[in-house]
Amino acid sequence: MQDVPRTANGPRRSDSIDLPMRPFRTARARQEQTYAAENCANCLPSMELCAMDNVGRHGEADWMALARDEALALLADPLSARRRRGAKRLRALADPTTAAQIRTALEREMLDRRTWETQYQLIMALGMTGGRDDVEFLKGLARQPRSTTTVNAALGDAIVRLGRAVDNDPAPALWCLRQDAELLADGALRAVAMLRLRFPDDAVGEVLDYAEEHFRDLDHRYLPYWPAVAAAGWSGPRVQAFLIRCSQDDRQIIAAAANDALNGRYGNHVSIL
Numbered sequence: 001m002q003d004v005p006r007t008a009n010g011p012r013r014s015d016s017i018d019l020p021m022r023p024f025r026t027a028r029a030r031q032e033q034t035y036a037a038e039n040c041a042n043c044l045p046s047m048e049l050c051a052m053d054n055v056g057r058h059g060e061a062d063w064m065a066l067a068r069d070e071a072l073a074l075l076a077d078p079l080s081a082r083r084r085r086g087a088k089r090l091r092a093l094a095d096p097t098t099a100a101q102i103r104t105a106l107e108r109e110m111l112d113r114r115t116w117e118t119q120y121q122l123i124m125a126l127g128m129t130g131g132r133d134d135v136e137f138l139k140g141l142a143r144q145p146r147s148t149t150t151v152n153a154a155l156g157d158a159i160v161r162l163g164r165a166v167d168n169d170p171a172p173a174l175w176c177l178r179q180d181a182e183l184l185a186d187g188a189l190r191a192v193a194m195l196r197l198r199f200p201d202d203a204v205g206e207v208l209d210y211a212e213e214h215f216r217d218l219d220h221r222y223l224p225y226w227p228a229v230a231a232a233g234w235s236g237p238r239v240q241a242f243l244i245r246c247s248q249d250d251r252q253i254i255a256a257a258a259n260d261a262l263n264g265r266y267g268n269h270v271s272i273l
Helices: 027-039 068-074 080-093 096-109 116-129 132-142 150-163 171-177 184-194 201-213 225-233 237-247 252-262
Strands: none
Touching: 068 080, 068 096, 080 096, 080 116, 096 116, 096 132, 116 132, 116 150, 132 150, 132 171, 150 171, 150 184, 171 184, 171 201, 184 201, 184 225, 201 225, 201 237, 225 237, 225 252, 237 252
């Protein structure tokens, strides 16, 4: 039995943090807010992972207790929820020796559009274990149209993690920003912030151009958040102006991230998904 979302517009409520939701102009806006709520620590209780990560579903034990080989074995389980459980553990272990098996499982998983939650976790696991040889495969997935665009956030994150020729190489992130793939840029910018990448001025300018272009886009309501976090490691008048704008914003999580960055702090900003 596969794990099928109950709605076309995003995850079932039991699979995400239960936050008050405002009216949405589009289905895409619902996905965007769900993604933002699950990725911004300042708008949630102090939890590092979603409730569905910490509490096993269907009576399963905590996935963090799994050994490496147990997690790998779950990737071939007939139940999507159990495959996802294995992928989460392998993502946390970040063992490069598991990368080939994770990629094989991901190639198989991508054939079923219904299991997008498991696809997400497998992509994130590959991002923590794979190498540059996996980047073209991930870019190919990013070019494919899909209705559940949260998967694209994982692809953007993994492409940035694996695609850099040197630590602060901006090329993978900028590639994601230039694609027409919903949430791909969001995931890439999340990785930039989480990895605390220090880009050259021209790359910083392109990131800020993108963030400012979408600053008031209702379908990208929280997109400026991760650039504001990342800007703690950047400098210059353009960065300062962007952070001042963000610090005065009525979206509290963006203002808080900007105030931290203006003081040279990355803050307590962790990825939830």
